[in-house]
Amino acid sequence: MIMTLREEQERVQKAVNQSLAHIQEDPWLSQRVLANVKGEEPVKRKISLALVLSIVGVLALAGTAYALFSSSRVAEFFGEHWNKELGESLQEGKGAQIGESVTIGDVVFTLDEIVYRNRALYGVGTARPVDEKDVIVPMDLADDPECFRASEDAQKLAAKAKKTGGKLLTITSMPEKIGVDEGTMLMPGTIGYYDIANEDGSVTFSFEASDGFAVNEGTSYQISMESSVKQIKDTGESIADSLRNEKWTVSCVPVIMETSTEKPDASEKTAAVIEQDGYELNVPSMYQETKTMPVYQALEIDFTAMTDPAWLNQSGVQDGTDKTYIRFRDHAALGLSQEGLDYNEFANDNFDETYSGAIIRVVWVREWPKHRGEFVLDRKELSGITLTEAQSKAEELIRKLGIDVNQYACVEALDMSLERIQAMGAIWEKAIADGELLTDDCYQSYDYASIPAEEEGYYLRYSPLGIDTFEAGSRRYSVELYINSRGIVYAGIRNPYVRGEVVETPTALMTPDEAIARTAEELGRSLSGGDKVIKSIQQVALTYEAVRAENKSDGMVFVPVWVVLYKDEEALRNETNAYALINAVDGSLIEASFR
Numbered sequence: 001m002i003m004t005l006r007e008e009q010e011r012v013q014k015a016v017n018q019s020l021a022h023i024q025e026d027p028w029l030s031q032r033v034l035a036n037v038k039g040e041e042p043v044k045r046k047i048s049l050a051l052v053l054s055i056v057g058v059l060a061l062a063g064t065a066y067a068l069f070s071s072s073r074v075a076e077f078f079g080e081h082w083n084k085e086l087g088e089s090l091q092e093g094k095g096a097q098i099g100e101s102v103t104i105g106d107v108v109f110t111l112d113e114i115v116y117r118n119r120a121l122y123g124v125g126t127a128r129p130v131d132e133k134d135v136i137v138p139m140d141l142a143d144d145p146e147c148f149r150a151s152e153d154a155q156k157l158a159a160k161a162k163k164t165g166g167k168l169l170t171i172t173s174m175p176e177k178i179g180v181d182e183g184t185m186l187m188p189g190t191i192g193y194y195d196i197a198n199e200d201g202s203v204t205f206s207f208e209a210s211d212g213f214a215v216n217e218g219t220s221y222q223i224s225m226e227s228s229v230k231q232i233k234d235t236g237e238s239i240a241d242s243l244r245n246e247k248w249t250v251s252c253v254p255v256i257m258e259t260s261t262e263k264p265d266a267s268e269k270t271a272a273v274i275e276q277d278g279y280e281l282n283v284p285s286m287y288q289e290t291k292t293m294p295v296y297q298a299l300e301i302d303f304t305a306m307t308d309p310a311w312l313n314q315s316g317v318q319d320g321t322d323k324t325y326i327r328f329r330d331h332a333a334l335g336l337s338q339e340g341l342d343y344n345e346f347a348n349d350n351f352d353e354t355y356s357g358a359i360i361r362v363v364w365v366r367e368w369p370k371h372r373g374e375f376v377l378d379r380k381e382l383s384g385i386t387l388t389e390a391q392s393k394a395e396e397l398i399r400k401l402g403i404d405v406n407q408y409a410c411v412e413a414l415d416m417s418l419e420r421i422q423a424m425g426a427i428w429e430k431a432i433a434d435g436e437l438l439t440d441d442c443y444q445s446y447d448y449a450s451i452p453a454e455e456e457g458y459y460l461r462y463s464p465l466g467i468d469t470f471e472a473g474s475r476r477y478s479v480e481l482y483i484n485s486r487g488i489v490y491a492g493i494r495n496p497y498v499r500g501e502v503v504e505t506p507t508a509l510m511t512p513d514e515a516i517a518r519t520a521e522e523l524g525r526s527l528s529g530g531d532k533v534i535k536s537i538q539q540v541a542l543t544y545e546a547v548r549a550e551n552k553s554d555g556m557v558f559v560p561v562w563v564v565l566y567k568d569e570e571a572l573r574n575e576t577n578a579y580a581l582i583n584a585v586d587g588s589l590i591e592a593s594f595r
Contacts (some may be wrong), residue, residue, distance in 0.1 A: 007138065072257055074115040074124045077206055081196065088419055093117030094254035096583065098125075099265035105229040106246035109173050111206075112130040114223065116342045118255045118526075119589070120210030125173060127195070128202040133166030133243055137232065138197045142170040147394045148236030155386050168232050171195070174207040178214050179222035183552030186214035187339070189476065189591065212581070213476075216548055220253045269524035273516065282541035287560075295585065296548040297500030298556035303493070304336045306402050312488055333496040339496035354456040356489040358446050359416055360482055362424035363459050370573040371427060379415040382456040384485025387413060390458040393488060396480050398462070408479065412461040416482070421456075422448045457484030464495070476545075484503050497546045503557055509584040512540040515562035519580040522589045523568075538565040538577050545581060545590060560584040 072095050079087015095116045101110040129136055141147075141154040148154045161168045174193040177185040181530040189211040195203050209215055209223075224247070231242035287293055304323040315330040326334040335342040345356045366375040380387040391410060398405045414420075425448030432445065462479035482490035510518075516537055524532050545561040562584050565577040571593075580592035 017324050021207065022410040022526045041214065044444065063434040072115060074112050077204065078122060079122050079208070081194065090115050090117050090122060091257060093122075093256045093257065096252035096254040098250055098252060100248075100250050102227065102246055102248050103130065104227055104246040105227045106134055106167060106231075107136065107167055107227075109171070109172055109227045111173075111225065111250055114221070114250075114252050114254060115257075116215075116221065119212045119215050119217070120208060121175070121215055121223065122206070122208050123223075124204060124206050126202050127171045127173060127227075127525040128207055129166075129169065131166060132201060133161075133164040134169055134200070135161040135166055136165075136169050136171055136197070136203045137172065138170070138203055139193075139195050142232060144234070145236030148232075162234065168234060169441075170232055171203060171205065171228065173205045173225065173227035175223045176226040176537050178209055179224075180216050180218035180548065181220055181224065181552045183218075183548055184555050185222065185224055186548075186556075188214040213545070213547060214550075214587070218552065220251060222249060222251050224249050248401045254440075260394075269395050269532070271523035271534055273520050273534040274536065275576060276536050279537040280539040284541060284542060285511075287427040287509070287542055292506050293422040293509060293542070294502045294582070295560070296496040296502055296558040297557045298546075299500045300338065300556075301402065301495065301498055302338045303341050303401070303495075304338060307334075307335055307336055307341055308400070311397060312491060340494040341491065343488065343491040355451045356457075356482060356484070358425070358448065358451065359421055359455065360419065360459075360490045361455070362428045362448070363414065363416065363482070363540070364466070365424045365427045368427075372575065375414060375420065375424070377413050377415055378420075379417060382415060382417055382458070382484075382583075387402050387415070387458055389483075390460060390483040393483050394460050394462065394479065396486060397481075398479060399493070401493065401495075403479075403498075408462045408464050411463045412459075416459055417456050418451065418453055421451055424448075447504055454485055456584060457482055457489070475535065497556060497558070499544075499558055503549075506585050509542075509580070510559055510562070514587070515540060515564055515584070516566075518582050518587055518589065519564045519566070519592070522592060523594055526592075526594045533568060535569070535572060538567060540564050542584065547583065547590060550586075553583050561590060 036239040071094075072091055074095065075087045075090035075093075077087075078090055094117070095113060095115045097113050098111045101108055103109075106129055108127060110128075110220075115122045127136060135157050137148075137154065141151050141157065141487070149491060156169060159266060168372065172193065172195075174191060175188075176191070177187055179185045188209040190209070193206065195205040197203055212267065226245060226247045228243060228245045230244070231239045303581050304402050309317055309326050311329070312334060313328045313330065313332050315328045318327045318329045324336050326336070328334070330345075332343065332345045343348055344360075345354050348560060370506055391413075394410075395405045398408060428446075429445055458480045460479075460483065464477045475493055476496065478492070478494050480490075480492040481488055520534060523534065526532075541563045543561055543563055544558045546556050546558050549555055549557045560583075562582040564580045564582065568578050568580070569579040578593045580594075581590040582588070583590055
């Protein structure tokens, strides 16, 4: 199957308004990879294939749960519906039985249990209709009206609701932000969800929230949830004004669960590293001279407060009563979150009804393994716009958003001429025809030859100097734009923090070789470490990432981070690199591709 980060993220864009008012769903069956989001448009972040992914919004109730139990419903659920090894691992985690409920519209949501394991939180809950005549449709059947109409199981549920005189409902329930020991509430880079229908008419919902940025080791956890209910027609379409959201928060203190497992202690394992002659080392001059780097304050910025919609579209605002989602009179849409924005020129919630939507889709072909490196900048002048003009428009917007443009560099530029659009479109269409794009996405063919010359433009990507610019990075900081003669027609911008004052300067940082050793150690402990052999180290780079301060109540700090790019068996097969982010101050693993 042809599938890349960009392709996965594009699939998110295609399904706007299919779930929460603050989220987009991706019509995948057994796995979901979604962008991090607050607002109706996706916030693109690092995405792993660790479950079923998606994001939402925040806060209202509070409670504290303590538990000591020998059987974990979370472990059982993930062991059955993900894999046995994960279930066994979760049985060795720290768990808390919650039991808190909230009623939203026609459904009662109960969060049953939380388990913390290896910088990730896993949860399981139950959603039940208030009126037993109503029917909850599981997400696999409710993602797309066309797929809904084609599904025999979905039609059976529609017939059941018609017979009982009840409503057809869909639900979502998952965390959006997580606090540790009452520290800063953060959006995890990876949030996943999945639900299944039960024989009694209820639905079991589940979620995973992981990464070392937001989910750290701690005593207590504060989980900001948002749950929603939406009514759909018997043809699968949403019923207007039927969406109901509620935000609520639970607090828990997970404890070690009793377990009879006889698995060996994974903490003693270390991945093998095959010896090699050397690797590329990329470090700032300050580190070369002093062997250390400062730790800075990380200050939040808020795009919902600083963004003027007219900077992106001057047709006027048609609707958008809250600051997170704006629809313009020409049908374009702007999604805003605290940490970024997404702007699309699409019409009627269909990502490829406009030319620019179709063009942005095929831009991501360049990252598919078999086509990587095939498409590079060729022309600096297109119909109605030059590369220089496009970069000028991009940097003007960056400045207006209060971001220091001098701290960003244009790391990628691609001219999208008609010839290139059609060439990439042919690759995309062939992937559909060959079944290499999942059939349940209901992808439709597109006539790329119909795109007129005035739609030619430039795809530009900017990254901040010294932050997250490595090849396999999470791109938590980036500016991605498509600009043609009409201006900016697509924008995806992420910049959650800016640097503040120096907090401290460590006497020394861990060395690159020590970072490699820590990577091997953590890979050996992971469930998804493959054969746990590092074939070669490609690059070790020193950059910065925002993480929780050592004292979590002190907020966030930018710390020096070693990025270790390496090849393992999976990376060799996929023609890409695996990676790990190691805190260069305390040696902790922040994030890795083997999560």
